[in-house]
Amino acid sequence: MGKFSKRDSSEIIQPVRSVVPIQPYNGFLGVMPSYVAADGILCTKMVTFYQRAEGSSLPSTQATVLLFHPERGHITAIMDGEAITAKRTAAVSAISAKLLMPALSEVLCILGSGQQAKSHYDVFTNVFKFKEEWGSKTLSQPNLCWRS
Numbered sequence: 320m321g322k323f324s325k326r327d328s329s330e331i332i333q334p335v336r337s338v339v340p341i342q343p344y345n346g347f348l349g350v351m352p353s354y355v356a357a358d359g360i361l362c363t364k365m366v367t368f369y370q371r372a373e374g375s376s377l378p379s380t381q382a383t384v385l386l387f388h389p390e391r392g393h394i395t396a397i398m399d400g401e402a403i404t405a406k407r408t409a410a411v412s413a414i415s416a417k418l419l420m421p422a423l424s425e426v427l428c429i430l431g432s433g434q435q436a437k438s439h440y441d442v443f444t445n446v447f448k449f450k451e452e453w454g455s456k457t458l459s460q461p462n463l464c465w466r467s
């Protein structure tokens with residue numbers, strides 16, 4: 320995101336995410352380090368995500384972001400990775416949509432009604448104007464309707 324926003328003017332080290340399968344439980348552990356020297360940001364996101372059985376009350380995604388002191392190496396902050404993931408993922412989607420979606424797009428349609436559905440709804444309705452918004456009632460947004 321930082322590199323995207325700064326149009327390559329800053330150096331970012333961000334290797335491809337390492338992913339460990341947690342096969343017996345249909346899950347994965349992802350580790351996502353990055354270093355932005357110019358901004359003094361050294362951090363790692365750790366995220367577990369699962370294909371849950373229908374009706375499961377367990378969360379599908381849980382995440383923590385650790386911030387380090389780049390010179391001394393100690394941890395300076397332990398942050399809520401779920402809140403960051405919700406905003407970051409929706410923001411990246413909105414940037415993609417801005418660049419890729421046809422100019423006359425008038426309908427927003429969201430499948431699912433979990434964390435990402437909510438954050439995408441918030442970001443997309445903030446950044447774009449739609450004539451119609453389609454999604455699940457359980458998104459609990461008053462102006463969303465549902466269609467089978």
Ligand SMILES: NC(=O)C1=CN([C@@H]2O[C@H](COP(=O)(O)OP(=O)(O)OC[C@H]3O[C@@H](n4cnc5c(N)ncnc54)[C@H](O)[C@@H]3O)[C@@H](O)[C@H]2O)C=CC1
Binds near residue numbers: 368
């Ligand atoms: N690329 C990225 O950086 C990220 C990707 N994700 C992915 O986004 C997806 C959604 O994540 P969350 O919103 O956090 O999960 P969530 O568990 O909060 O929500 C998932 C939603 O999908 C619905 N759903 C499940 N199967 C469905 C089906 N067959 N048809 C329609 N709806 C269905 C569930 O009812 C639920 O409302 C997951 O696949 C997750 O792995 C999530 C976070 C970051």
Ligand SMILES: O=C([O-])C1=[NH+]CCC1
Binds near residue numbers: 349366368380382404
């Ligand atoms: O990068 C991420 O945060 C995730 N990818 C899949 C589920 C969560």
